[in-house]
Amino acid sequence: MVEILQKAAAHNGxxxxxxxxxxxxxxxxxxSRRLTFGRVHGSAIAIVIGLxxxxxxxxxxxxxxxxxxxxxxGGIGLMGGAMLRDFAIVATAFEVQVTEARxxxxxxxxxxxxxxxxxxIVGAGIAWSFGYSDAVSMTTxxxxxxxxxxxxxxxxxxxxxxxVMALSIATGLVKAIIVMVGTPIAARFLxxxxxxxxxxxxxxxxxxxxxxxxxxxxDRKLVPYGALVATFHTGLGCLMGPSVLFLxxxxxxx
Amino acid sequence: MIIYGxxxxxxxxxxxxxxxxxxxQALGVxxxxxxxxxxxxxxxxxxxxxxKKDLLPKLTELGVEYWGAMYIPVVVAMAAQQDxxxxxxxxxxxxxxxxxxxxxxxxxxxxxxxxxxxVEKPVPEPIxxxxxxxxxxx
Numbered sequence: 001m002v003e004i005l006q007k008a009a010a011h012n013g014x015x016x017x018x019x020x021x022x023x024x025x026x027x028x029x030x031x032s033r034r035l036t037f038g039r040v041h042g043s044a045i046a047i048v049i050g051l052x053x054x055x056x057x058x059x060x061x062x063x064x065x066x067x068x069x070x071x072x073x074g075g076i077g078l079m080g081g082a083m084l085r086d087f088a089i090v091a092t093a094f095e096v097q098v099t100e101a102r103x104x105x106x107x108x109x110x111x112x113x114x115x116x117x118x119x120x121i122v123g124a125g126i127a128w129s130f131g132y133s134d135a136v137s138m139t140t141x142x143x144x145x146x147x148x149x150x151x152x153x154x155x156x157x158x159x160x161x162x163x164v165m166a167l168s169i170a171t172g173l174v175k176a177i178i179v180m181v182g183t184p185i186a187a188r189f190l191x192x193x194x195x196x197x198x199x200x201x202x203x204x205x206x207x208x209x210x211x212x213x214x215x216x217x218x219d220r221k222l223v224p225y226g227a228l229v230a231t232f233h234t235g236l237g238c239l240m241g242p243s244v245l246f247l248x249x250x251x252x253x254x
Numbered sequence: 255m256i257i258y259g260x261x262x263x264x265x266x267x268x269x270x271x272x273x274x275x276x277x278x279q280a281l282g283v284x285x286x287x288x289x290x291x292x293x294x295x296x297x298x299x300x301x302x303x304x305x306k307k308d309l310l311p312k313l314t315e316l317g318v319e320y321w322g323a324m325y326i327p328v329v330v331a332m333a334a335q336q337d338x339x340x341x342x343x344x345x346x347x348x349x350x351x352x353x354x355x356x357x358x359x360x361x362x363x364x365x366x367x368x369x370x371x372x373v374e375k376p377v378p379e380p381i382x383x384x385x386x387x388x389x390x391x392x
Contacts, residue, residue: 017331018327021331022327024330025330043330046326047333050332050333050334051334051336051338053334054333054334054337054338055342057334057335058338058339064340065337066334066336066338068334073334076331076334076335079331080328080329080333080335081332081335084331086289087263087267088328090267090270090290090293091263091297091318091319091320091321091324091325092294092322093293093294093295093298094297094298094322096294096298101298107366115359118355118362119356119358119359122351123354126351126354127351130347141347141351144351145351145352146355167345167348170340170343170345170348171348171351171355174341174352174353175352175356176336177336177338178352182360189360190367191363191368191370196367196370201363204362204363205356205359205360205363209329209332213333220325220326223325227291228295229291231288231289231290231294232287232288232291235274236287238278238287239287
C-alpha cells in the first residue's frame with residue numbers, strides 16, 4: 001500500500017509538489033491566525049517551514065538542493081526552480097502601475113549600484129579581518145555578499161581557490177535567508193509601504209530569491225516592483241565583480 | 255481563451271531571457287543580465303498596448319494572473335530547496351559578512367525610504383468647498 005502510494009507520488013513529482021506546498025501554505029495560514037493572531041504573515045511562516053524542510057532534506061540526503069534531493073519530493077525542484085520562479089515573477093508584472101514604476105526609475109538605479117558596492121565593501125572587509133588578505137579571496141567573498149551567484153561567477157573569473165568559492169556561496173546563501181526571514185520583521189524599520197520603497201529595497205537588498213520571498217511575506221502587492229529592480233542585481237554584480245571591484249581591491253591591498 | 259494569456263506570458267519570458275543573454279554576451283559577462291526584468295517590461299508594454307487595442311478579454315488576463323497568484327507557493331517551494339546545510343556550515347566569515355552586508359543595506363534602505371516620506375509631506379490639504387451641496391458629496 002505505502003509502496004504504491006510512494007510510487008504514485010514519486011512518478012508525479014510536480015503534482016506532489018503542488019499538494020505538499022498547498023498543505024504547507026494551509027498549515028502556516030492556521031499558525032498565523034491561531035498562534036500569532038495574524039501578526040506574522042502566513043507566507044512568512046510558510047517560507048520558514050520551507051527553509052526548515054530544506055535543512056531536514058539536506059541532512060537526510062547530503063545533497064545541495066534541500067528537500068528536492070529526496071526522490072519523493074523531486075517535484076519541489078521543478079516547482080521552485082529557476083524556470084517556474086521566473087515565470088511567476090514575470091507574471092506579477094501584470095499588476096505593475098506604470099506611473100508608479102516610472103517615478104522610481106532613477107532612485108532604483110542608484111539603489112542597484114549601492115546594493116552592489118556596499119555589500120561588496122563590507123564582505124571584502126570582513127574577509128580581510130579574518131585573514132583572507134589577498135585581493136582574489138577578498139573580491140570573491142565580497143562578491144558572495146552581493147549574491148550567491150555573483151560570488152562563484154566572480155571567483156571563477158579571477159581564479160579563486162575552491163574553499164574560498166564555497167565560502168563565497170555560503171555568504172550569499174546566508175544573506176538570501178536573512179533577507180527572506182528578516183524582511184517582514186524589519187518592514188516597519190525599512191519603511192516598506194510604497195512601490196517606490198519596494199524598488200529601493202529590491203535594488204539594495206539584492207538576491208532575487210531573498211527579495212521576492214521577503215516582499216511576498218510582507219505585502220504581496222509590492223512584489224513586482226521589488227523584483228523588477230532585483231533581477232538586474234545579479235547581472236550588474238557579475239559585470240562589476242571581476243572588473244571594477246576586483247581592480248579596486250587589487251589597487252588597495254596590492 | 256485562457257491559453258492566450260499564458261502564451262503571451264511565455265513569449266515575454268523567453269524573449270526577455272534571450273535579450274538578457276544577448277546583453278550579457280555583449281558586455282562580456284558569463285551570465286544573463288536582467289533577463290527577467292526585461293521580460294517584465296515587455297509584459298507591461300504588451301498589456302498596455304493590448305488593452306488600448308481592446309485585445310485583452312478577461313479570460314486572457316486570467317491566463318497571466320493565475321501564474322502571478324501562484325507566485326507565493328512557488329517561492330515556498332524555492333525556499334524548500336535552498337542549500338541550508340552548507341549555508342549554516344559556512345562558519346563565522348560567511349555568517350558575519352552576510353549579517354553585516356544585510357545590516358548596512360537595511361540602514362541605507364531605511365534612510366532612502368524615510369526621505370520619501372519627508373518629500374511627500376507637503377501633500378496638499380483636501381480642498382474644502384464653500385458650496386454646501388458639494389461638501390455633502392465628499
